[in-house]
Amino acid sequence: MISKKMENMVANSSAIRAMFEEGNRLAGIYGAENVYDFSLGNPNVPAPEAVKTAIRELLDEENPVVLHGYTNSNAGYEDVRQAVADSVNEKFGTNFGSKNITMTVGAAGGLNVILKSLLNPGDEVIAFAPYFGEYRSYTNNYDGVLVEISPNTGTFQPKLEEFEEKITAKTKAVIVNTPNNPTGVVYSEETIKRMAAIMEAKQKEFGTEIYLISDEPYRELAYDGVEVPYLTKYYANTIVGYSYSKSLSLPGERIGYLVIPDEAADSEKLISAANVATRILGFVNAPTLQQKVVKKCLGEKTDISYYNRNRETLYNGLKDLGFECIKPEGAFYLFVKSPVADEKEFCAAAKKYNILIVPGSSFACPGYVRLAYCVSYETIVNSLPKFAELAAEYK
Amino acid sequence: MISKKMENMVANSSAIRAMFEEGNRLAGIYGAENVYDFSLGNPNVPAPEAVKTAIRELLDEENPVVLHGYTNSNAGYEDVRQAVADSVNEKFGTNFGSKNITMTVGAAGGLNVILKSLLNPGDEVIAFAPYFGEYRSYTNNYDGVLVEISPNTGTFQPKLEEFEEKITAKTKAVIVNTPNNPTGVVYSEETIKRMAAIMEAKQKEFGTEIYLISDEPYRELAYDGVEVPYLTKYYANTIVGYSYSKSLSLPGERIGYLVIPDEAADSEKLISAANVATRILGFVNAPTLQQKVVKKCLGEKTDISYYNRNRETLYNGLKDLGFECIKPEGAFYLFVKSPVADEKEFCAAAKKYNILIVPGSSFACPGYVRLAYCVSYETIVNSLPKFAELAAEYK
Numbered sequence: 001m002i003s004k005k006m007e008n009m010v011a012n013s014s015a016i017r018a019m020f021e022e023g024n025r026l027a028g029i030y031g032a033e034n035v036y037d038f039s040l041g042n043p044n045v046p047a048p049e050a051v052k053t054a055i056r057e058l059l060d061e062e063n064p065v066v067l068h069g070y071t072n073s074n075a076g077y078e079d080v081r082q083a084v085a086d087s088v089n090e091k092f093g094t095n096f097g098s099k100n101i102t103m104t105v106g107a108a109g110g111l112n113v114i115l116k117s118l119l120n121p122g123d124e125v126i127a128f129a130p131y132f133g134e135y136r137s138y139t140n141n142y143d144g145v146l147v148e149i150s151p152n153t154g155t156f157q158p159k160l161e162e163f164e165e166k167i168t169a170k171t172k173a174v175i176v177n178t179p180n181n182p183t184g185v186v187y188s189e190e191t192i193k194r195m196a197a198i199m200e201a202k203q204k205e206f207g208t209e210i211y212l213i214s215d216e217p218y219r220e221l222a223y224d225g226v227e228v229p230y231l232t233k234y235y236a237n238t239i240v241g242y243s244y245s246k247s248l249s250l251p252g253e254r255i256g257y258l259v260i261p262d263e264a265a266d267s268e269k270l271i272s273a274a275n276v277a278t279r280i281l282g283f284v285n286a287p288t289l290q291q292k293v294v295k296k297c298l299g300e301k302t303d304i305s306y307y308n309r310n311r312e313t314l315y316n317g318l319k320d321l322g323f324e325c326i327k328p329e330g331a332f333y334l335f336v337k338s339p340v341a342d343e344k345e346f347c348a349a350a351k352k353y354n355i356l357i358v359p360g361s362s363f364a365c366p367g368y369v370r371l372a373y374c375v376s377y378e379t380i381v382n383s384l385p386k387f388a389e390l391a392a393e394y395k
Numbered sequence: 396m397i398s399k400k401m402e403n404m405v406a407n408s409s410a411i412r413a414m415f416e417e418g419n420r421l422a423g424i425y426g427a428e429n430v431y432d433f434s435l436g437n438p439n440v441p442a443p444e445a446v447k448t449a450i451r452e453l454l455d456e457e458n459p460v461v462l463h464g465y466t467n468s469n470a471g472y473e474d475v476r477q478a479v480a481d482s483v484n485e486k487f488g489t490n491f492g493s494k495n496i497t498m499t500v501g502a503a504g505g506l507n508v509i510l511k512s513l514l515n516p517g518d519e520v521i522a523f524a525p526y527f528g529e530y531r532s533y534t535n536n537y538d539g540v541l542v543e544i545s546p547n548t549g550t551f552q553p554k555l556e557e558f559e560e561k562i563t564a565k566t567k568a569v570i571v572n573t574p575n576n577p578t579g580v581v582y583s584e585e586t587i588k589r590m591a592a593i594m595e596a597k598q599k600e601f602g603t604e605i606y607l608i609s610d611e612p613y614r615e616l617a618y619d620g621v622e623v624p625y626l627t628k629y630y631a632n633t634i635v636g637y638s639y640s641k642s643l644s645l646p647g648e649r650i651g652y653l654v655i656p657d658e659a660a661d662s663e664k665l666i667s668a669a670n671v672a673t674r675i676l677g678f679v680n681a682p683t684l685q686q687k688v689v690k691k692c693l694g695e696k697t698d699i700s701y702y703n704r705n706r707e708t709l710y711n712g713l714k715d716l717g718f719e720c721i722k723p724e725g726a727f728y729l730f731v732k733s734p735v736a737d738e739k740e741f742c743a744a745a746k747k748y749n750i751l752i753v754p755g756s757s758f759a760c761p762g763y764v765r766l767a768y769c770v771s772y773e774t775i776v777n778s779l780p781k782f783a784e785l786a787a788e789y790k
Contacts, residue, residue: 001604001661002668003537004515009675010667020467046459055454064441068645072415105500105649105678112677116536120399137675141511142398209396250463252683254500254649266396272405273397280404280532282507283500287682288647 036383038371039356047249054296074278076103087298092230103286105254107243117273119144123172128158130365156183169206179218182370183335184328196235209265218331220247236263255290310373317384321391332374339394353386431778433766434751442644449691469673471498482693487625498681500649502638512668514539518567523553525760551578564601574613577765578730579723591630604660613726615642631658650685705768712779716786727769734789748781
């Protein structure tokens with residue numbers, strides 16, 4: 001009786017659920033401390049103390065009718081949007097006003113809002129493999145067609161020649177995610193400039209507008225001082241989708257924003273459409289208390305030194321054991337080459353050592369596995385002898 | 396460049412925005428206390444003090460990694476869902492478990508989740524005029540077709556003969572909203588039993604399943620001890636969409652739930668589909684802090700005596716002035732007959748007296764206007780002389 005579109009998705013979701021339940025089952029048998037669960041991108045560094053302080057202050061200072069009420073605009077509180085714009089402008093030398101900011105129910109909410117606003121049935125959305133599997137669902141929600149650029153498994157930078165070939169008159173949007181889930185790769189300024197030039201040329205060739213959607217939940221998680229270019233500065237038709245899920249460790253609270261710059265084609269209409277989409281998709285507005293919280297915490301950062309120690313320890317540990325992996329510059333994932341072609345077989349083998357990892361097929365990149373290292377340092381350290389046993393199987 | 400589906404909606408939304416801005420403009424000129432804004436369903440009774448206490452306790456008691464983290468299931472925290480099920484069972488003599496509860500981003504989020512889960516393109520969704528205009532958008536989001544039952548302007552109870560005639564083999568869902576926005580009418584047990592019998596017979600006739608979706612944000616706002624029947628007890632294929640927006644005055648926080656009973660056809664698949672829909676529509680999970688807050692506040696109620704005084708004062712005041720109106724038994728709206736056929740003309744006339752009201756056309760019921768009386772008592776009292784001047788125009 002359920003929707004046909006949902007039938008397959010429910011089947012897939014049962015697989016994910018099965019994995020999750022397997023983790024619980026193993027924890028029940030061996031104890032949680034003896035299960036090495038690298039499957040979920042759920043931050044383990046707690047929200048900064050400032051979040052707690054902000055909530056307490058808001059309860060004392062604000063009229064509850066306003067604090068918990070509908071916002072006047074579906075885009076969010078005017079003061080919050082202005083503060084977010086100011087903060088982005090200060091960090092990146094941009095020139096946004098409150099009207100360019102739409103507060104969203106996380107980045108996932110923001111991506112749905114902008115795709116709902118843009119897509120007609122059959123419109124194409126390009127994503128670079130490996131990519132977050134939900135992009136396919138989000139595109140499918142609005143009857144768009146996801147077009148995949150094959151992975152460059154040498155560097156996991158985007159394959160720009162293939163990109164150029166696959167842009168058509170139907171290409172409405174391109175999604176990039178840098179720092180990247182699942183590889184941790186950051187796109188360089190050079191890459192961004194080349195991408196922008198390709199899109200500019202294709203827009204002229206086809207007489208179309210192609211929107212670059214920058215999905216940035218990991219922007220703040222960048223290591224070794226690597227620079228993550230701010231994409232609106234390189235390409236006019238750029239929309240930014242941001243989330244505080246990782247930068248403030250608030251993934252469950254569902255708070256983020258979209259930036260729709262004045263420079264984007266049809267900007268005013270697009271801003272109105274995002275407003276309407278926020279309402280009719282049932283978000284209505286981003287959760288109000290959390291809107292006010294992020295305003296108070298714009299200067300706060302999560303403790304990335306924790307993730308960095310995990311990154312170094314796990315990366316070096318796995319390299320020493322002979323695993324192949326690009327050293328990630330951002331996010332909290334390692335994307336490791338499976339020692340056997342069928343990486344699902346490898347995931348199953350890992351499970352024998354209570355190691356839970358996600359097959360690359362979920363990111364349109366079979367032959368690899370994703371490890372989320374947003375776990376305790378002890379989990380990393382204690383998992384390494386288990387990885388050694390696992391590696392020995394493939395010697 | 397925006398989606399064609401969105402073009403009209405953006406135009407409509409500009410009209411709503413214009414009204415809102417007009418309110419601000421009038422407040423700027425005459426002072427907010429001299430503007431009688433009955434246009435918005437934004438509760439003016441603050442959240443119970445227990446909400447504040449609950450948040451403070453949660454900040455002290457809970458591990459922030461859990462309190463602000465993704466929930467293990469997209470349906471929400473297991474303990475919250477169990478507590479919600481227990482509370483519903485206690486109030487209504489039902490027998491739900493945690494698996495029957497999906498926590499949602501308000502009722503609007505819940506309705507989108509269930510319609511996404513159910514609808515194939517071309518499936519029909521029946522709504523009884525006057526109805527909340529968003530039902531049309533929600534249905535349209537999933538390429539469903541909204542089928543309207545014309546209003547019974549005598550009692551504003553549903554026209555069941557027309558309902559029976561308009562059910563087809565393509566009818567997938569029926570949305571009811573009782574207590575009703577915009578009329579405040581509560582459907583009697585007799586009405587519900589007759590509706591259920593009609594749907595049962597039609598399911599047999601067509602060999603289909605027809606889901607009854609009960610949109611219940613106003614369940615707790617019922618006056619004079621009127622009983623609001625719990626619909627799962629009358630019809631097996633019932634889905635309940637609940638919201639804490641009005642019952643705890645938390646509309647901006649976006650917290651509610653769906654009930655999908657075991658008795659509903661294909662229940663297990665539908666629960667999985669709702670889980671997946673929550674994820675892929677970008678909600679991911681209902682805001683986590685607020686999930687825990689409602690668990691702590693399941694016994695709390697908003698101060699309906701405040702709304703009741705408004706109801707009595709405004710209803711009696713308007714009746715005395717000669718306006719025609721059904722006395723509402725629930726919610727916080729009056730649905731008043733316009734003294735002229737074109738109610739938009741009446742709304743424009745009201746604006747001259749700084750009275751802001753919404754045309755019934757927005758609820759598929761022209762010739763009427765909606766007044767939201769979730770405003771201060773002073774606004775009600777002070778508006779009455781203005782209504783008197785307005786009434787005099789039509790004598």
